[in-house]
Amino acid sequence: MLVPLYGFLLGDTLGLIVLVQDTDPVARIAESLEQAACMRVVPTGRNRVASGGRELDLEMTVAQAGLAALDRVDVYPAKAD
Amino acid sequence: MKDEATRSLKREQWHDLARKLDWGFSYVDAKDVFPEAMSGTPWLSHQDWADWDEPYRTSYTEYVSSQVAKEASVNAVREAIGRPEDFARLERPWLSALKLHSATLPLAEFAAAIGNLRAARFGRDSAWRTTAAFGAMDEFRHTQIPLLLMHGLLPWDPQFDWTHKFFHSENWVAVAGRHLADELLLCANPIEFAVGTNFVFETGFTNLQFIGLSSLARNTGDRMFENMVNSIQTDEARHAQIGKPVLATLVKHDPEYAQYLVDKWFWRSWHFFAVVTGFAMDYLTPVRDRTASFKEFMQEWVLGQFQASLEEMGLKRPWYWDTFLASLDNYHHMVYASAYTYRATVWFDMVVPGPEERAWLREKYPDSWPEFEPIWDRISERWKEVGPEVEWHTHGATPVGFCALCQMVLCEGAPGNNHARVIRRGTDAHIFCSEPCQWLFEKEPDRYEGHKDVVKRILAGEAPANLLQLLRHFGLSPGDWGRDAHRGHYPWAKREAG
Numbered sequence: 001m002l003v004p005l006y007g008f009l010l011g012d013t014l015g016l017i018v019l020v021q022d023t024d025p026v027a028r029i030a031e032s033l034e035q036a037a038c039m040r041v042v043p044t045g046r047n048r049v050a051s052g053g054r055e056l057d058l059e060m061t062v063a064q065a066g067l068a069a070l071d072r073v074d075v076y077p078a079k080a081d
Numbered sequence: 082m083k084d085e086a087t088r089s090l091k092r093e094q095w096h097d098l099a100r101k102l103d104w105g106f107s108y109v110d111a112k113d114v115f116p117e118a119m120s121g122t123p124w125l126s127h128q129d130w131a132d133w134d135e136p137y138r139t140s141y142t143e144y145v146s147s148q149v150a151k152e153a154s155v156n157a158v159r160e161a162i163g164r165p166e167d168f169a170r171l172e173r174p175w176l177s178a179l180k181l182h183s184a185t186l187p188l189a190e191f192a193a194a195i196g197n198l199r200a201a202r203f204g205r206d207s208a209w210r211t212t213a214a215f216g217a218m219d220e221f222r223h224t225q226i227p228l229l230l231m232h233g234l235l236p237w238d239p240q241f242d243w244t245h246k247f248f249h250s251e252n253w254v255a256v257a258g259r260h261l262a263d264e265l266l267l268c269a270n271p272i273e274f275a276v277g278t279n280f281v282f283e284t285g286f287t288n289l290q291f292i293g294l295s296s297l298a299r300n301t302g303d304r305m306f307e308n309m310v311n312s313i314q315t316d317e318a319r320h321a322q323i324g325k326p327v328l329a330t331l332v333k334h335d336p337e338y339a340q341y342l343v344d345k346w347f348w349r350s351w352h353f354f355a356v357v358t359g360f361a362m363d364y365l366t367p368v369r370d371r372t373a374s375f376k377e378f379m380q381e382w383v384l385g386q387f388q389a390s391l392e393e394m395g396l397k398r399p400w401y402w403d404t405f406l407a408s409l410d411n412y413h414h415m416v417y418a419s420a421y422t423y424r425a426t427v428w429f430d431m432v433v434p435g436p437e438e439r440a441w442l443r444e445k446y447p448d449s450w451p452e453f454e455p456i457w458d459r460i461s462e463r464w465k466e467v468g469p470e471v472e473w474h475t476h477g478a479t480p481v482g483f484c485a486l487c488q489m490v491l492c493e494g495a496p497g498n499n500h501a502r503v504i505r506r507g508t509d510a511h512i513f514c515s516e517p518c519q520w521l522f523e524k525e526p527d528r529y530e531g532h533k534d535v536v537k538r539i540l541a542g543e544a545p546a547n548l549l550q551l552l553r554h555f556g557l558s559p560g561d562w563g564r565d566a567h568r569g570h571y572p573w574a575k576r577e578a579g
Binding site: 004010 | 414415416418419422452453455456459460463474475476477478479480481482490491492496497499501502503510512536539540
């Protein structure tokens with residue numbers, strides 16, 4: 001099932017619509033959002049994803065992460081190792 | 082037989098009698114003549130409005146005489162410098178400021194004629210009704226002048242078609258503009274109209290556009306725009322006077338509601354002018370012609386004078402004042418960078434701030450601009466990668482989110498902290514760009530909940546998701562959609578590329 005989300009990439013100027021399947025991994029949200037915002041923000045390829053104040057496991061599916069249509073998700077660069 | 086001079090009454094002998102001509106009703110109740118739904122809340126006896134007054138006290142004869150002179154002046158300037166070749170001499174980014182103004186304001190002024198006419202019938206004092214009748218005629222004029230002036234430019238530049246077309250389109254900016262104008266100008270009762278339009282919008286904000294931007298127009302050499310808005314401003318200054326005496330009575334009888342209306346319309350007016358005036362002053366005016374930043378004009382015209390007016394009325398600053406002050410440093414920069422990278426969705430061309438412009442912005446916005454530098458670095462680099470004329474390398478294709486209240490893109494906050502928030506009511510999710518927009522929605526959910534923003538229209542199948550199809554849905558075609566004002570031909574891009 002298609003799940004539209006409001007995506008916010010740290011360093012960007014606006015919120016974008018991210019369309020993912022509920023079976024997609026959470027990491028797909030970060031990939032899609034970075035690609036969608038690449039003309040304003042340099043993609044890093046290594047990100048964290050958070051929603052509702054909690055960080056999400058990148059390998060979980062969108063459904064497993066409990067994300068619902070039109071939730072807000074935030075994408076941040078992963079901390080340097 | 083008395084001569085003519087002694088038979089004629091002097092102005093002061095008849096004028097107040099004509100202006101303040103109210104009477105009691107014997108066959109019907111005053112509430113039937115002025116129903117609360119049409120006249121506004123709170124419903125007070127006429128006695129409570131009887132002291133209503135404003136300083137201009139214009140008579141109809143005086144109104145007609147002064148308006149004829151103003152029309153003659155605008156027409157003379159139009160004949161002298163209103164031809165396409167006169168506009169062709171202006172800088173391309175400035176022409177975009179003109180297109181932005183021309184699309185968003187003239188037909189909103191027409192909507193304001195309706196609001197004024199409602200007050201001319203249902204305002205609770207005769208002097209108020211008289212001033213509102215003049216206001217309605219003013220607003221017709223403010224619609225007709227730009228329609229006339231910009232129509233002559235159509236054969237030269239099809240983007241000027243949006244002067245008339247904008248409010249009739251489904252363009253995302255028009256959706257936001259109608260959401261504001263319908264509620265403020267078309268549907269508001271005379272009390273809310275007087276507070277929202279006359280006191281907040283016209284007294285607080287239009288000075289920015291009609292005096293502040295007019296001074297920049299002079300610097301750019303656009304004497305036609307300068308003359309047009311100066312002429313309009315003289316009308317605005319008169320009919321804006323309706324606001325204070327209405328608000329004063331409202332404060333006396335229902336101070337909480339008065340404060341609510343001020344808080345509501347200040348925030349909504351702020352978002353409108355942040356885009357229309359903020360873009361024009363800080364991005365579309367050539368940097369050599371700028372005398373002050375948008376923020377500095379706001380500090381002079383709005384923060385200073387408007388706050389003084391609030392204090393005089395016994396009102397407080399809006400509860401979100403700190404949020405507003407932060408927004409003053411960020412919001413129009415957030416929207417401009419977003420809109421630049423979606424410029425085909427608007428009807429005017431946009432420009433990348435180059436090194437000189439960015440140095441100016443850094444100086445004017447020392448607290449916020451550093452967060453915008455990486456964004457413009459990135460956009461500039463993308464231009465350098467592909468060279469001029471390749472618009473799509475610096476253009477987004479993914480649908481963007483819109484606020485469920487103001488209908489603008491989700492740009493409140495800063496690049497490091499976007500303020501958008503989602504609430505759920507029943508099965509519906511609503512996103513807001515900011516806390517004040519959420520607050521306004523939750524104050525009157527029944528009023529706002531049924532309105533679909535562009536994203537909800539896409540999800541409901543009422544608008545296409547594909548960008549090219551969406552542009553057509555927005556009323557745009559390759560002939561008039563927005564591009565980079567210089568098509569990527571920037572000296573700084575060439576020099577660094579070499």
